[in-house]
Amino acid sequence: MFKELYNYRELLRTNVKKEIRGKYKGSFLGVLWSFVNPLLMTLVYAIVFPFLLRSTTPHYVTYLVIGILPWTWFTTIIAQGTTTFLSNAGIIKKVYFPREILPISVVTSGLINYLISLLIIAIFLICSGIGFSGYILYLPLIIIVQYVFSLACVFLTSSINVYVRDAEYIINFLIQMLFYATPILFTLDMFPARFQKFLAFNPMVTIINSYRDALFYQNMPNLKSLGIVFLACFAFLCVSYKIFKKLEKGFAEEL
DSSP states (O other), X not given: OHHHHHHTHHHHHHHHHHHHHHHTTTOSXXXXXXXXXXXXXXXHHHHHHHHHHOOOOTTHHHHHHHHHHHHHHHHHHHHHHHTHHHHTXXXXXXXOOOTTHHHHHHHHHHHHHHHHHHHHHHHHHHHTTOOOOGGGGGHHHHHHHHHHHHHHHHHHHHHHHHHXXXXXXXXXXXXXXXXXXXXXXXXXXXXXXXXXXXXXXXXXXXXXXXXXXXXXXXXXXXXXXXXXXXXXXXXXXXXXHHHHHHHHTTHHHHO
C-alpha cells in the first residue's frame, strides 16, 4: 500500500487539494465556513444547554469549542468519506489508481481544515484567560489517534456503502446517536460510574477528554487510556483496510 501511495503521491496531493477546494466551491465565504459552522453550533449549544443540563462548568463556551471542533472534523469526514466511491464512480470505472487514495484524501483534507480551525480554540483560550501550557505539546499525539480512528471508519463505511446504498443513512443515524454518547456538551462525572465505564468503549470519549486535558484543564492526558485507544484503533484500521481490499475487487461492477 505504501509503495503504491508513494508512486501516486502527486494524485494523492491533487485529490486532497480538490477535496478542500471542492467543499466550499461557489460559496461566498469559502474556507471561512471552517470557522463559521463550529462557531454557530457552539453559539446554539452555549445558549440552550447550560439551562437544560444545569452546567456549572467554568468557561463553558471554551469547554464546548474544544469538544465541538474535533467532533465536527470526525462527523464531516464520515459523511464525505462514506460516499466517496459513489461520488467518484466515473473515474473508478475508467482509470486505474490505488482506491485507497479516495478515503485517505477525505480524512487528510478534513485534518487540514481542523488544523486551520484550531485558531478558534486558541482565540477562546486567550479570551477566557485560560491561556496555554506545555501540555499543548501532546496535541499532535491526540490528533494522530483521531486520524487513525477516522481513517479506519472511512475505509469500512465507504466500502460497505458501495454494496449497500442504505448504509449511508444508517451510518448518519448512528453518528447522531454517538454524539450523545460523547462528552461534548457534558462532563462524564454527570453519570454514575457504571455508565462511565460503558461510555469509555467509545474511542471519541478518550480523544475528546484528552483534548480537554491538554488545552482546557492543562493537565497531562491519560496516556494509558490514549495508548489503549490508539492500539485498538490501529487494530480496527488493519481490519477495516482488509475488508476494503476484499470488497474493492467488485467496486467497478457495483458502481
